[in-house]
Amino acid sequence: MYLKWQRTETTFLCITEAAKVVSIRTGAPKRLWTCFEKGPGSFPGVPFNNGCIRVDIKRVSVDSNSCSTNVSRSCATSSHENIAKADEAFSLGKDLTGQEVSQVRSWPMGSTEGSPNDLLTLLRAASTTTASGVTAQRAVVACISVYQDLPRSVDRGAFWQLASRNLGPRRSEIDAAIRTWNELSSRGEEGDGSDAGQATLRGAKLLQDACQPPYVTLFRRIAQQPEGIQLLVRMREDMLEEAGRAAAASAPVRAMSESLRTLLSDWFSTGIMRLERISWKTSPAALLEKVVAGEAVHSIRGWRDLRRRLGRRKRLFAFFHPSMPEEPLVLLHTALTDSVAARMADVLLPSEEEDEAPGVASGRPERGPSDRQRADGGPTVTTAVFYSISSTQPGLRGVELGNFLIKQAAQELQREIPTLQMLVTLSPIPGFRQWLEERMHRELQGEEEDEQGAGLARMRRQLLTDAEASRCLEVLPHTAPSGRRACCQAAAVASLSEALSSDEWRANPKALDALKPILMRLCAHYLLRERRRKSALDPVANFHLRNGAWLWRINWDADASNAGLSRSYGMMVNYRYILDDIEQNNRNYTEEGHIAASNNVMELLPNDN
Structure with missing residues (x-):
């Protein structure tokens, strides 16, 4: 078979004997998916999969017009008539963009009879509940092939725009x-016994099926592949x-993403996950x-840093899924x-204990913290500090895995370390920093209404207390106010x-002393x-x-890194997990919005309770 490549800018179109557009590539093609009317026996030694075979292109020479390369002697040469038909089926022009994805008129399906003639028909064949099992299977395989062949995220975005809208x-x-x-329902109300119940169940099933998007x-x-x-x-x-x-313009895509999130939540349930x-x-x-x-909270600077954290x-715990056995889905770093702990430091x-990494550098067997306490009189472990939790898969955003990982890790640690008393983060x-900057901007612009909720309605309209404003004017450079209280507040x-x-300001002792209580209260x-x-x-x-x-x-001053300063001026929080309180705290928060806070935190808000 001869594969003819036509060039327009950097887009290449491959045409086969069956006049199929089989692959669109940006840049020099390396491999392609193609389809034939013949069965797998026609091409011995070539992998065959649901009507599609994979062909590796060794060499392709391209000039300004067109070229051809011989791939297999057992295939017939493409006719000029079929090439002309393919040119009609797909309009060659500028480089393929996301807007042009839906214009593709022919995709690999394994046979010409009954095959969809455009991408939308292919998607419908793959999603309809009335298609036969074989037809649906081939359509799904072709959809996956098409999707994976799309070269840029823009094109894949257009794929989902087309799918979500149709x-x-x-x-x-x-x-x-x-x-x-x-x-x-009305018929069921008129009937009695099992007939009424059957009518209600039948109506509910029809309504449920109709509300499920294709x-x-x-x-x-796709999940079955x-x-x-x-x-x-x-x-x-x-x-x-x-x-x-x-x-x-992405409301349909968001709704589709939410439907997929619901499915993924079932498929990634904690009963399936492996700790x-x-x-x-x-x-x-x-x-x-x-x-x-995958570390998203505190970046790891090389192997030495990683060894110290292990x-x-x-302790480093991770969740794994049977369908992705080599991919850690969520990572939980823990210090004993x-x-x-009040600071990342x-x-x-580094410490002598961590840098040595017993069992690695010295070749001795690794011992737990309780073993070390008994052996050398070191401090007894009483607290597990969860200092970083990171999801490594953006596609699982919104799928609750981290909360279950923390709870399972806590149970594992309690079994391992009998002296453990506290579980904190x-x-x-x-x-915080972004919120405060926006709040100060609104204050200076005279905006007294908070658009995000009732939080500022409960807070006094002025951002700073009178004492805080006076302290700022004493310590920080400012324009002299005219004497009115509002002007003092604005100047502060x-x-x-x-x-x-x-x-x-962190290098100025007076400014640091003045701003610490202000920022702690605002936080x-x-x-x-x-x-x-x-x-x-x-x-x-x-x-x-x-x-x-x-x-x-x-x-x-818990995290003086650039990331910590940009997030919250270096402040961090300890959240404490008391296993006996978890259920009640969760219910109070989700149902009533009540936050369980310690006296240490509440005392920072003497006039804002």
Whole structure:
């Protein structure tokens, strides 16, 4: 067979004997999917899969017009007539863009008879519940092939725009199902016994089926393919990227992504997940590399840093899924200490004990913290500090895995370490600095209404107390006020905003002494009072409070890294997990919005309770 490649800018179109557009590549092609009317026996030695064979292109010479290369002598030469038909089927022009994906008129399906003539028909064949098993299977395989061949995220985003708008909820079928439900319900009310119950169940089933978008069927069929669930995770990542790129026009994509999230939540339930401890000594290097790449809270600076985080008094737990056995889905870093850590330096700075990494550097067997305490009189481990939890799969955003990982890891640690008394986190406050900067900007602009909820309605309209404003004007550079209280407040907020615009104030002892109590109070207000509906505005706070944790302590100068300063001026929080309180705290928070906070935190808000 001769494969003819036509060139327009950097887009290449491959045409086969059956006049099929089989592959679109940007740049020099390396391999392609192609399809034939003949069966697998016609091409001995060539992998055959559901009507598609994979052909590796060794050499392709391209000039300004066209070229051809011989791949297999057993295939016939493409006719000029079929090439002309293919040119009609697909309009060659500029480089393929996302807008042109839906214009493709022919995709590999394994045979010409009954094959869809465009991408939308292919998607419908893969998602309809009325298609035969063989037809649906071939359509799903072809959809996967098409999707994986799309070269850029923009093109994949257009794929999901097309799917979400045409495979979404069907209004006419839902309306018909509602009418049927009403008829069967009224008929059931007139009947009695089992007949009434059967009519109600039948109407409910029809309504349930009508409300299920066709793309849900597509997702389930993809999940049944080899490595299908892993592919769906990557597909949802592309959906989320498209939803963020075109927010105004992405409501259908967001709805489709949410439907897939619901399915993934079932497929990634905790009963299926496997908890595993990752160690420097026993875990493979490929897995350790994924740990380094997946750390999202406190970046790991090379192998030495990683080895320190896997030392004797550290634990790293991860969740794995049977469909992705080599991919750690969520990572939980834990430090074993004799007190509640207040700074990242307490858990990350090198020490003789961690740097030696017994069992690795010295070749001795690794011992637990209780063994070491008995052997050398070191401090007894009483506290487990969860200082970093990271999801490595963007496509699993919104699938609750981290909360179950913390609870299972806590149970594992309690079994391992009998002296363990406290389970706490050392957590970032990712939204505080941005919130305060926006709040100061609104204050200076005279905006007294908070658009995100009722938090500021409960807070006094002025950002600073009178004492805080006076203190700012004493210590920080400012424009002299005219004497009125409102002007003093505005001048103080302006001076505070100017001082916090850089981190130079941290090197000024007077400014540091003045700003510490102000920022600590504002941070407590942000965590306790600022809400999105009933939930805490800060995403990390919302995560731990939904899990049933206590807001235990706010720590000053806990993370002096660039990331820590940009998130929250270096402050961090301890959330405490008391296993007996988790259920009640979770219920109070999710149902009433009540946050369980310690006296240490509440005392930071003497006039804001």
